[in-house]
Amino acid sequence: xxxxxxxxxxxxxxxxxxxxxxxxxxxxxxxxxxxxxxxxxxxxxxxxxxxxxxxxxxxxxxxxxxxxxxxxxxxxxxxxxxxxxxxxxxxxxxxxxxxxxxxxxxxxxxxxxxxxxxxxxxxxxxxxxxxxxxxxxxxxxxxxxxxxxxxxxxxxxxxxxxxxxxxxxxxxxxxxxxxxxxxxxxxxxxxxxxxxxxxxxxxxxxxxxxxxxxxxxxxxxxxxxxxxxxxxxxxxxxxxxxxxxxxxxxxxxxxxxxxxxxxxxxxxxxxxxxxxxxxxxxxxxxxxxxxxxxxxxxxxxxxxxxxxxxxxxxxxxxxxxxxxxxxxxxxxxxxxxxxxxxxxxxxxxxxxxxxxxxxxxxxxxxxxxxxxxxxxxxxxxxxxxxxxxxxxxxxxxxxxxxxxxxxxxxxxxxxxxxxxxxxxxxxxxxxxxxxxxxxxxxxxxxxxxxxxxxxxxxxxxxxxxxxxxxxxxxxxxxxxxxxxxxxxxxxxx
Numbered sequence: 092x093x094x095x096x097x098x099x100x101x102x103x104x105x106x107x108x109x110x111x112x113x114x115x116x117x118x119x120x121x122x123x124x125x126x127x128x129x130x131x132x133x134x135x136x137x138x139x140x141x142x143x144x145x146x147x148x149x150x151x152x153x154x155x156x157x158x159x160x161x162x163x164x165x166x167x168x169x170x171x172x173x174x175x176x177x178x179x180x181x182x183x184x185x186x187x188x189x190x191x192x193x194x195x196x197x198x199x200x201x202x203x204x205x206x207x208x209x210x211x212x213x214x215x216x217x218x219x220x221x222x223x224x225x226x227x228x229x230x231x232x233x234x235x236x237x238x239x240x241x242x243x244x245x246x247x248x249x250x251x252x253x254x255x256x257x258x259x260x261x262x263x264x265x266x267x268x269x270x271x272x273x274x275x276x277x278x279x280x281x282x283x284x285x286x287x288x289x290x291x292x293x294x295x296x297x298x299x300x301x302x303x304x305x306x307x308x309x310x311x312x313x314x315x316x317x318x319x320x321x322x323x324x325x326x327x328x329x330x331x332x333x334x335x336x337x338x339x340x341x342x343x344x345x346x347x348x349x350x351x352x353x354x355x356x357x358x359x360x361x362x363x364x365x366x367x368x369x370x371x372x373x374x375x376x377x378x379x380x381x382x383x384x385x386x387x388x389x390x391x392x393x394x395x396x397x398x399x400x401x402x403x404x405x406x407x408x409x410x411x412x413x414x415x416x417x418x419x420x421x422x423x424x425x426x427x428x429x430x431x432x433x434x435x436x437x438x439x440x441x442x443x444x445x446x447x448x449x450x451x452x453x454x455x456x457x458x459x460x461x462x463x464x465x466x467x468x469x470x471x472x473x474x475x476x477x478x479x480x481x482x483x484x485x486x487x488x489x490x491x492x493x494x495x496x497x498x499x500x501x502x503x504x505x506x507x508x509x510x511x512x513x514x515x516x517x518x519x520x521x522x523x524x525x526x527x528x529x530x531x532x533x534x535x536x537x538x539x540x541x542x543x544x545x546x547x548x549x550x551x552x553x554x555x556x557x558x559x560x561x562x563x564x565x566x567x568x569x570x571x572x573x574x575x576x577x578x579x580x581x582x583x584x
Contacts (some may be wrong), residue, residue: 208337208446293436
């Protein structure tokens with residue numbers, strides 16, 4: 092008989108699926124991978140009948156076009172009465188796990204599944220081979236659809252040429268580097284070394300997409316196979332989203348787990364789930380290289396879980412690009428020199444299926460926690476352009492005195508921030524607050540800079556001048572340099 096409160100939420104089933112099929116016609120589509128992952132999670136729990144008991148199925152949006160993917164999963168596994176939820180891009184993946192645990196803790200439901208999956212490699216192979224592949228069509232709508240409440244990008248940023256996530260993250264990286272006084276070249280070495288360490292971890296992760304270690308020099312320097320995307324980021328600094336991966340996590344109450352005879356050795360306790368959903372455009376953030384919500388939500392997560400960062404046995408820092416790792420480590424007080432800042436090996440190497448990597452990382456975290464009884468781990472989550480921040484703390488210690496806590500610190504974060512006014516049309520002098528140089532293949536495409544006009548105002552401008560782009564990729568630090576802006580373009584002064 093468990094000593095836990097009957098409504099204590101526990102993670103009991105972990106299902107991870109991966110396929111690498113060169114023939115896209117023979118490859119399973121995303122929803123099939125999600126269904127397989129859900130069944131694998133139930134098998135992992137030793138309770139296949141738990142699937143029929145599911146009362147809620149959550150799915151984060153991917154590249155696919157299913158209208159109600161949670162409904163497709165629920166029907167396939169026999170949970171025909173489960174409520175269904177679809178979280179659009181811009182919603183933290185941690186929010187889904189936090190909500191499931193919160194509902195269980197309140198006694199609203201007794202069992203839930205959080206499922207996500209992508210077939211990006213299937214899409215890639217379809218394009219490469221010219222083979223058309225289909226996708227299941229479904230009718231109806233989910234019971235709940237979560238959408239972000241605000242835009243992800245300022246019109247001035249779009250006008251200047253920022254379009255992909257790598258563009259904006261590279262700008263944040265430059266501002267962070269300059270704020271810490273690191274030289275351009277030394278910082279590039281730091282990033283390459285960090286991600287080389289990640290690739291070594293991926294090599295030991297049985298669920299990783301790429302299991303061949305990559306050395307720092309290969310990551311740092313552009314090459315035909317590793318082109319520069321947005322200075323200083325090469326392809327190997329960026330998330331690998333052309334992967335066929337799916338993951339499913341099964342949650343239930345302690346009472347339900349006991350009734351379904353799930354062995355306690357499979358149980359994992361969620362200690363805390365925190366999130367900051369305050370949305371700011373990149374260009375209006377008071378510090379281009381700062382993410383206030385990460386510090387607020389991170390500290391609250393550790394406090395709620397009753398653990399210090401130094402006591403964490405395992406850490407998973409979201410790794411779509413290096414700046415996410417750096418910012419989260421600093422917010423939590425975790426040294427960047429710690430050799431295990433990821434349990435998966437990071438998104439460039441373990442694989443970064445669009446909008447459901449946190450399910451992959453939480454799955455790997457769960458596997459490691461089970462293997463070390465009494466251990467504790469932390470998983471971080473990002474949405475948008477480091478727009479939203481989430482933290483989950485987990486343990487394999489079944490301590491009845493520790494209760495799950497779900498905390499939204501959005502209002503607390505907002506109260507600490509005074510945003511900048513961004514001008515869409517500005518001519519005059521300014522100072523670079525953050526920048527990058529965008530590439531197309533082996534060619535420089537344009538430099539884009541967020542420019543401080545004065546204490547309260549900013550603009551975003553670009554340059555296609557070869558001289559400017561070359562200088563901004565040199566060892567000379569361009570953050571803090573004076574520029575002249577006119578007609579949405581800038582020139583170094």
